[in-house]
Amino acid sequence: MSTTLVYIVFIALTANLLSVSGLRCHQCNSHENADCANLLVKTPRAQRDDHYLRECITQGDQQAFCRKTVIKLDFYEEHRIDRGCGWIPEKTPNTCFSADNEGFKQTICTCNEDGCNGATAPNGFGVSLVASLGLTLTLGYLLGH
Numbered sequence: 001m002s003t004t005l006v007y008i009v010f011i012a013l014t015a016n017l018l019s020v021s022g023l024r025c026h027q028c029n030s031h032e033n034a035d036c037a038n039l040l041v042k043t044p045r046a047q048r049d050d051h052y053l054r055e056c057i058t059q060g061d062q063q064a065f066c067r068k069t070v071i072k073l074d075f076y077e078e079h080r081i082d083r084g085c086g087w088i089p090e091k092t093p094n095t096c097f098s099a100d101n102e103g104f105k106q107t108i109c110t111c112n113e114d115g116c117n118g119a120t121a122p123n124g125f126g127v128s129l130v131a132s133l134g135l136t137l138t139l140g141y142l143l144g145h
Contacts, residue, residue: 023055068108
């Protein structure tokens with residue numbers, strides 16, 4: 001492997017790692033914003049709905065994660081969805097759990113990737129890593145010939 005290719009790979013990987021920013025979660029409540037209930041993707045190749053996607057504000061030394069809470073109010077026969085950031089970690093991260101409280105039921109899901117509390121989308125780090133490596137290999141090939 002040529003020295004030039006090694007340098008190119010090193011630069012691409014370093015640039016990819018340095019581009020990481022804080023966690024971004026959907027932050028909204030369907031009681032206040034009806035469109036928060038369904039953050040749907042219009043087509044399989046469309047970008048996810050990022051209208052409510054915001055960076056989580058750091059709180060001390062706690063690492064943020066995304067949370068989606070589905071609340072079903074028995075008395076009002078109402079269904080609400082609350083999406084936001086969390087800082088007090090659950091016992092098992094990246095899972096859902098349910099609670100049957102007096103008068104309402106909750107399902108709370110946690111995750112730790114950008115936008116994971118909304119519509120599903122590819123992991124941004126993985127996509128950028130693959131793109132960086134593809135670009136690196138292409139440049140290496142072109143420079144080698």
